[in-house]
Amino acid sequence: MFPASFDFFKASSVADAVSILSREDDAKLLAGGHSLLPLMKLRLASPAVLVDISALEELAFVEDKGDYVAVGALTRHHDVANSELLKSAVPILPFVASKVGDPSVRHRGTIGGSIAHGDGASDLPAAILALDSDLVAVGPDGERVIQAKDFFLGFLETALRPNEILTEIRVPKFSGGWSYQKFNRRAQDWAIVGVAAVHNGSTKISLVNMASTPIRASAVEAALADGASVEVASGVASEGLEPPSDLNASADYRRHLAQVLVKRALTEALG
Amino acid sequence: MQITTIVNGRSYTKDVEPRTLLVQYIRDVLGLTGTNVGCDTSSCGACTVLLNGESVKSCTVLAVQVNGQELTTIEGMATDSGLHPIQKAFQENHGLQCGYCTPGMVMAAASFLNENPNPTEREVREALEGNLCRCTGYHNIIKSVLAAANAMEGAM
Numbered sequence: 001m002f003p004a005s006f007d008f009f010k011a012s013s014v015a016d017a018v019s020i021l022s023r024e025d026d027a028k029l030l031a032g033g034h035s036l037l038p039l040m041k042l043r044l045a046s047p048a049v050l051v052d053i054s055a056l057e058e059l060a061f062v063e064d065k066g067d068y069v070a071v072g073a074l075t076r077h078h079d080v081a082n083s084e085l086l087k088s089a090v091p092i093l094p095f096v097a098s099k100v101g102d103p104s105v106r107h108r109g110t111i112g113g114s115i116a117h118g119d120g121a122s123d124l125p126a127a128i129l130a131l132d133s134d135l136v137a138v139g140p141d142g143e144r145v146i147q148a149k150d151f152f153l154g155f156l157e158t159a160l161r162p163n164e165i166l167t168e169i170r171v172p173k174f175s176g177g178w179s180y181q182k183f184n185r186r187a188q189d190w191a192i193v194g195v196a197a198v199h200n201g202s203t204k205i206s207l208v209n210m211a212s213t214p215i216r217a218s219a220v221e222a223a224l225a226d227g228a229s230v231e232v233a234s235g236v237a238s239e240g241l242e243p244p245s246d247l248n249a250s251a252d253y254r255r256h257l258a259q260v261l262v263k264r265a266l267t268e269a270l271g
Numbered sequence: 272m273q274i275t276t277i278v279n280g281r282s283y284t285k286d287v288e289p290r291t292l293l294v295q296y297i298r299d300v301l302g303l304t305g306t307n308v309g310c311d312t313s314s315c316g317a318c319t320v321l322l323n324g325e326s327v328k329s330c331t332v333l334a335v336q337v338n339g340q341e342l343t344t345i346e347g348m349a350t351d352s353g354l355h356p357i358q359k360a361f362q363e364n365h366g367l368q369c370g371y372c373t374p375g376m377v378m379a380a381a382s383f384l385n386e387n388p389n390p391t392e393r394e395v396r397e398a399l400e401g402n403l404c405r406c407t408g409y410h411n412i413i414k415s416v417l418a419a420a421n422a423m424e425g426a427m
């Protein structure tokens with residue numbers, strides 16, 4: 001299988017990428033290609049133009065910014081997983097990155113690509129959401145900051161405009177408990193359901209593969225804020241949610257799994 | 272589009288269509304057919320090669336993306352003085368049966384041992400989670416990689 005034909009541009013800088021995106025019709029950014037190329041090979045996507053940003057070194061970094069850690073959008077899963085700074089300042093993030101796919105996938109896939117793709121079944125977007133991160137996007141009119149809670153709009157749909165590029169993820173540091181529960185049945189598989197929990201004063205929980213986007217378990221968060229026990233709070237994990245049914249699991253099974261995994265996550269994060 | 276790559280130490284300059292996959296470039300353009308295509312959907316690892324020393328699934332990378340970079344395929348492992356220690360370990364430990372997955376297994380193992388020269392069995396299993404084998408049941412593959420780690424440690 002190979003993709004339909006397209007025109008190929010290698011961006012020399014963020015500004016160059018933005019200007020190509022603004023100039024060309026039906027252009028898509030190509031980072032690690034580990035979500036986009038499989039879709040193109042199946043002809044589920046056939047953009048007329050690809051703008052390759054995979055070699056933009058300026059977007060591959062992990063930097064200490066005091067209250068938060070700035071992670072460049074082109075930082076590969078492998079480098080997020082192995083960052084000593086992230087391991088000490090935001091340990092949940094490298095842990096989650098180390099659970100994405102397999103080592104070869106992690107050598108190519110980038111955190112920005114994973115977030116910009118906006119798949120409700122992905123691991124990193126859920127972690128970013130539980131961490132209340134800020135996402136920095138650059139377009140023709142300059143830079144803007146989007147809060148993670150306003151970023152994921154629908155199935156593979158995000159707040160990024162067609163001529164914007166995600167450049168940086170600002171992840172707040174925290175020192176409390178955390179947990180990431182990824183449930184799958186075979187090595188290297190995607191999560192059937194996943195749960196990210198971060199406890200830092202309040203407790204924030206987000207869910208993988210329980211909706212068309214990564215989503216916060218707001219019913220659980222509200223119950224905990226009202227003083228509910230872990231037992232009681234995890235019981236409302238799937239309240240108001242419409243999880244997908246697919247070959248791996250029915251919606252009902254996912255609802256059940258969410259309760260079990262939220263309980264495990266809270267027990268670990270609050271323990 | 273013209274691209275230049277260093278493959279197994281040798282420089283090649285070739286014209287490719289942008290949609291050419293890295294694995295097609297390696298097999299069909301360069302004629303290095305040791306790298307196999309299994310699933311063609313980035314799941315099986317048969318197409319694993321080293322890009323700048325790190326394992327990647329070449330069915331899910333565009334050839335034009337690796338312009339100016341270094342690749343190692345299974346053909347680049349043995350030297351004039353014989354098989355690479357990983358290849359030798361697969362041979363000695365019966366780490367292959369039909370051999371279809373083997374080039375990918377060897378390249379994934381090479382990338383991993385470079386990063387972690389002294390792995391535990393568990394670490395080897397996790398490192399090879401993206402490489403599927405339909406014959407061996409994995410047991411002897413794990414044994415082979417552990418033996419290779421020992422042999423390579425000894426050599427250093």
Ligand SMILES: Cc1cc2nc3c(=O)[nH]c(=O)nc-3n(C[C@H](O)[C@H](O)[C@H](O)COP(=O)(O)OP(=O)(O)OC[C@H]3O[C@@H](n4cnc5c(N)ncnc54)[C@H](O)[C@@H]3O)c2cc1C
Nearest residue numbers: 029031032033034035036101109110113114116122123166
């Ligand atoms: C075998 C396999 C297993 C996998 N398993 C998992 C898993 O278990 N969990 C998981 O979460 N993911 C998994 N993935 C997906 C993987 O994490 C991808 O790397 C990631 O989803 C996309 O990142 P990328 O850099 O490859 O993006 P690309 O595929 O290059 O791009 C994805 C999309 O984002 C856009 N984009 C990319 N970068 C930017 C940017 N900086 N700004 C704006 N838009 C951008 C592109 O235009 C495209 O639409 C798996 C993939 C494979 C092939």
Ligand code: FES
Nearest residue numbers: 309310311316330
């Ligand atoms: S052929 Fe590339 S991973 Fe299977």
Ligand code: FES
Nearest residue numbers: 368370404405406
């Ligand atoms: S030896 Fe036959 S697939 Fe692995």
